[in-house]
Amino acid sequence: MFSTLFQATGFKRALDLFEAGRLEEGKALLKSLQEEFLAVCEENEALKRQLSEVAEVLDLAEKVQFDGQKYWLNDEDERRGPFCQVCYDRDGLLVHLHRRENHWECQSCHGLYMIPREAPATDRKKPRLRTNLKKTVPLFFERELG
Ligand SMILES: [Zn+2]
Structure with missing residues (x-):
């Protein structure tokens, strides 16, 4: 130089x-x-x-959000994604995940991400076993007075 x-x-x-x-x-x-x-x-x-x-x-980096599995991009009031966690952590690249029947797939590293088990809206009409329902746990307990 x-x-x-x-x-x-x-x-x-x-x-x-x-x-x-x-x-x-x-x-x-x-x-x-x-x-x-x-x-x-x-x-x-x-x-x-x-x-x-x-x-x-x-x-x-300020706009990228991790959901515990995949990344999402919060741009203005729009949420985009999901993106591959492996590709972003390794290369800093946001690679779109493609939706398959039961999982998301990265076209770049071929990583797979399971789609959470909660039923999509279209499935709700089908009869389901009541035993599948989880008991809700309150996040906050009211303190008893006195
Ligand atoms: Zn990837």
């Missing part, structure tokens, strides 16, 4: 060459300085891109 210090001294050197009447040497030096300048510009652009990617990842 070329330091700005090197460039600064390079410009001084080019000036010295021109003042000394060594035009060809001065031109050659300017040409190489221009190449260095373009390389630095390219590097700067690459760094800017990297920086905005990092900012995007950080922004994304």
